[in-house]
Amino acid sequence: MTATDMTGLAGRGERRRGRLKDLITRWSFMAPSIVLMILLLAYPIFYTIEISLTRFDIATFSAGAWVGLDNYREVMADYRFWDSLWVTLIYLVIALPLQVALGFGIAFLINAEWAGRGFIRALFIIPMVVAPVVAGGIWRMMLDPLWGIVNHWLGFIGIGPLDWFGDPALAMATIIIIDTWRWTPFIVLIATAALLALPKDVFEAAKIDGANWWSTLWSVAIPLLVPVIAATFVIRWLGAVKMFDIVLASTYGGPGKATNVINLFIYEEAFRSLRFAESAAMAVIVLVLTMVLTALFLRGTRALEDRY
Amino acid sequence: MSSEIGVMALNRKRLAAMTAAVVMMSATGSTAQADEGLGTAEDPVTVRIIANEAFANTWQTTLVPEFNKVYPHIEVVFDGVPYPDMLAKMMLDATSPDPEYDAYLIDDPWVPQMAEVGALIDLKGEDIAAITDDGYDWDDFSAAPLAAGEWQGVQYAVPVRSNVLLRFYNRTLYEQAGLDEPTPEQTWDEFFADAEALVRDTDGDGQDDVWAISTYFVRDSLTPTIWQSILNANGGNLLDEEGKPAFANETGAVSLETHKRLLDYAPPGGLGHGFSESLQAFRQGLVANLFNWGSIYKATAVDSASTTLTPDEVGIQVLPVGTENAGTHRGIWIAGISSKTDRQEASWAFLQWLTSREGEAINAALVGSFPARLSTLESEPAEPWLAPVYETLKHAYAVAGEGGMWRIRSPRSDAAQQILADEVARGLAGQVEAEEALGIAAEKVERALR
Numbered sequence: 001m002t003a004t005d006m007t008g009l010a011g012r013g014e015r016r017r018g019r020l021k022d023l024i025t026r027w028s029f030m031a032p033s034i035v036l037m038i039l040l041l042a043y044p045i046f047y048t049i050e051i052s053l054t055r056f057d058i059a060t061f062s063a064g065a066w067v068g069l070d071n072y073r074e075v076m077a078d079y080r081f082w083d084s085l086w087v088t089l090i091y092l093v094i095a096l097p098l099q100v101a102l103g104f105g106i107a108f109l110i111n112a113e114w115a116g117r118g119f120i121r122a123l124f125i126i127p128m129v130v131a132p133v134v135a136g137g138i139w140r141m142m143l144d145p146l147w148g149i150v151n152h153w154l155g156f157i158g159i160g161p162l163d164w165f166g167d168p169a170l171a172m173a174t175i176i177i178i179d180t181w182r183w184t185p186f187i188v189l190i191a192t193a194a195l196l197a198l199p200k201d202v203f204e205a206a207k208i209d210g211a212n213w214w215s216t217l218w219s220v221a222i223p224l225l226v227p228v229i230a231a232t233f234v235i236r237w238l239g240a241v242k243m244f245d246i247v248l249a250s251t252y253g254g255p256g257k258a259t260n261v262i263n264l265f266i267y268e269e270a271f272r273s274l275r276f277a278e279s280a281a282m283a284v285i286v287l288v289l290t291m292v293l294t295a296l297f298l299r300g301t302r303a304l305e306d307r308y
Numbered sequence: 309m310s311s312e313i314g315v316m317a318l319n320r321k322r323l324a325a326m327t328a329a330v331v332m333m334s335a336t337g338s339t340a341q342a343d344e345g346l347g348t349a350e351d352p353v354t355v356r357i358i359a360n361e362a363f364a365n366t367w368q369t370t371l372v373p374e375f376n377k378v379y380p381h382i383e384v385v386f387d388g389v390p391y392p393d394m395l396a397k398m399m400l401d402a403t404s405p406d407p408e409y410d411a412y413l414i415d416d417p418w419v420p421q422m423a424e425v426g427a428l429i430d431l432k433g434e435d436i437a438a439i440t441d442d443g444y445d446w447d448d449f450s451a452a453p454l455a456a457g458e459w460q461g462v463q464y465a466v467p468v469r470s471n472v473l474l475r476f477y478n479r480t481l482y483e484q485a486g487l488d489e490p491t492p493e494q495t496w497d498e499f500f501a502d503a504e505a506l507v508r509d510t511d512g513d514g515q516d517d518v519w520a521i522s523t524y525f526v527r528d529s530l531t532p533t534i535w536q537s538i539l540n541a542n543g544g545n546l547l548d549e550e551g552k553p554a555f556a557n558e559t560g561a562v563s564l565e566t567h568k569r570l571l572d573y574a575p576p577g578g579l580g581h582g583f584s585e586s587l588q589a590f591r592q593g594l595v596a597n598l599f600n601w602g603s604i605y606k607a608t609a610v611d612s613a614s615t616t617l618t619p620d621e622v623g624i625q626v627l628p629v630g631t632e633n634a635g636t637h638r639g640i641w642i643a644g645i646s647s648k649t650d651r652q653e654a655s656w657a658f659l660q661w662l663t664s665r666e667g668e669a670i671n672a673a674l675v676g677s678f679p680a681r682l683s684t685l686e687s688e689p690a691e692p693w694l695a696p697v698y699e700t701l702k703h704a705y706a707v708a709g710e711g712g713m714w715r716i717r718s719p720r721s722d723a724a725q726q727i728l729a730d731e732v733a734r735g736l737a738g739q740v741e742a743e744e745a746l747g748i749a750a751e752k753v754e755r756a757l758r
Binding site for chain 1 (some may be wrong): 395403589725730734748756
């Protein structure tokens with residue numbers, strides 16, 4: 001072996017050591033986060049999966065004998081599970097587009113320069129910081145057919161009295177109204193930021209070309225906003241699919257089972273009926289469904305980003 | 309004086325029990341931690357109790373100071389927990405190797421669950437008997453409330469806040485409607501005949517503003533107790549002698565239809581009414597009748613801070629009579645001691661005091677809790693308003709005992725109750741016919757109880 005070869009080998013060894021050191025340094029920075037992620041995210045998920053495949057032992061309050069997919073079969077055969085999924089779907093199909101449309105619409109309207117705009121924007125934050133249970137309780141009082149102020153006001157224009165909690169359709173409307181009141185401001189904030197970030201020259205060019213308000217909105221603003229709208233939809237979807245607390249505080253899932261969303265059903269089965277294994281199976285099914293749908297939405301979002 | 313004698317008797321028994329324990333431990337070389345006893349001024353003992361947040365704070369501030377007049381070295385700490393979360397929290401605590409709580413306040417149907425996991429000590433067993441006051445009379449308890457703390461022949465808990473579903477009625481509204489005051493013998497048919505007259509437009513604006521009834525209609529685990537009280541009054545039962553559902557029949561369906569028919573005479577939005585809404589409507593004089601838990605009487609008829617009504621205006625009795633008997637439903641809060649606590653003696657000292665005749669009287673007078681002891685119910689009440697309440701309670705305990713008017717007794721009773729809540733709610737909302745709702749409920753309850 002020549003001196004050059006030896007120098008080359010030593011250099012390669014040093015580079016390898018350097019890369020290894022670099023790798024160790026990088027992982028050492030990431031390690032605390034990884035450990036935290038495993039503890040806080042992965043462990044509960046794997047524990048839920050474990051419980052879903054066992055008979056929950058109430059005496060030790062932990063996973064007991066292995067039962068395979070029995071809990072999943074039981075859940076799939078329970079009409080209440082499918083009813084709750086259907087109720088959740090109805091809520092999502094109405095609430096999400098409504099909130100996104102309202103959020104971007106309001107943002108577009110308040111985007112113009114006018115005095116007091118900052119104050120109005122600040123007011124929009126209030127519903128977001130109110131705890132969902134409090135929001136549900138307050139709205140329950142406002143919509144109460146006997147004492148509520150809403151029916152009182154509606155009476156002045158000849159509407160009602162409406163039975164907000166006794167009529168299944170109105171009860172679902174109640175949930176959507178409360179949820180929309182809470183979350184539309186969040187979308188308004190995102191939309192406002194997106195509108196402010198749009199290139200002004202494109203709008204100036206449209207104006208020079210004689211585009212009116214509607215043409216500017218439809219042919220310029222919306223195409224530019226589509227990626228943001230899609231991303232907002234995905235963010236809101238991830239929040240909305242967890243809907244639970246507002247229902248618990250306002251309609252209790254009723255009347256009958258008209259607003260019994262899936263997360264309320266899972267909660268009741270687990271913590272009121274102590275059917276933890278079946279609840280874990282339901283939670284796993286919902287997790288998988290959510291992941292699949294989220295993946296589809298993200299794919300759609302990317303496609304829209306590419307297109308626009 | 310009787311308390312002092314009790315303490316002395318307790319101390320003598322404690323001494324004997326401790327001596328025996330020391331001998332046993334010496335003989336076996338045991339290192340188990342000794343019971344902390346009743347505490348001393350230098351070394352007080354703390355007893356932690358998990359309780360319903362609805363009354364935990366009141367008990368902490370009102371009853372514990374009274375207890376400390378007798379046992380100054382025992383600190384009792386109540387942790388209030390929302391009712392829906394209580395069972396899961398208690399089970400989690402009871403199954404841990406080192407439970408946080410020394411005693412548990414348990415709702416009527418939960419004793420089997422708690423007993424099955426070995427969470428509770430036998431209150432009539434040797435250990436507790438050794439530290440029980442000679443004057444503590446188990447036979448003095450009414451049978452129905454005491455039975456709530458029993459499971460498979462073992463007394464795991466004692467009644468500390470007895471309760472039953474009762475009918476409250478507003479005498480003024482009955483009088484204004486030109487009706488005679490109802491009696492405990494009133495049947496459901498008579499009730500509905502009165503209900504027609506009780507729904508009225510009192511201010512002449514063309515809209516009804518007073519209604520006949522409010523109670524539980526909302527989707528809630530306690531709503532089936534109304535249907536069940538009607539079912540029991542009609543001679544039906546939730547389970548047969550083999551423990552299988554026995555309610556999916558004509559009696560069950562007729563009872564559910566009766567419950568649903570109440571909505572015709574309830575205020576707008578009645579289907580959304582539960583405990584709070586119905587209570588509020590009655591307190592404000594908007595409904596003539598309220599079927600709710602008897603323990604609300606003080607806050608409904610006595611406390612001017614919470615009600616517009618007075619004891620003279622509020623009548624109290626059992627629910628109307630069905631084809632067999634009157635209706636009610638037992639809902640006793642009972643207390644048991646953790647089988648793993650090393651503060652057994654202090655815990656039992658508190659529960660013993662609370663369920664003694666003296667403690668019951670204090671609990672009733674200061675907090676409005678209902679007693680379970682026959683001697684308390686027969687005695688001169690501390691407050692005049694308690695007299696009709698005690699009379700009604702005696703009647704209701706007897707009715708509940710005769711008709712077996714309580715929720716399912718099983719380690720899986722909560723699962724069964726949730727199923728009933730779901731199906732009764734669907735039946736009341738008209739989403740399915742009564743027969744279908746009860747048929748599905750029966751099938752699911754049977755599977756849940758296996």
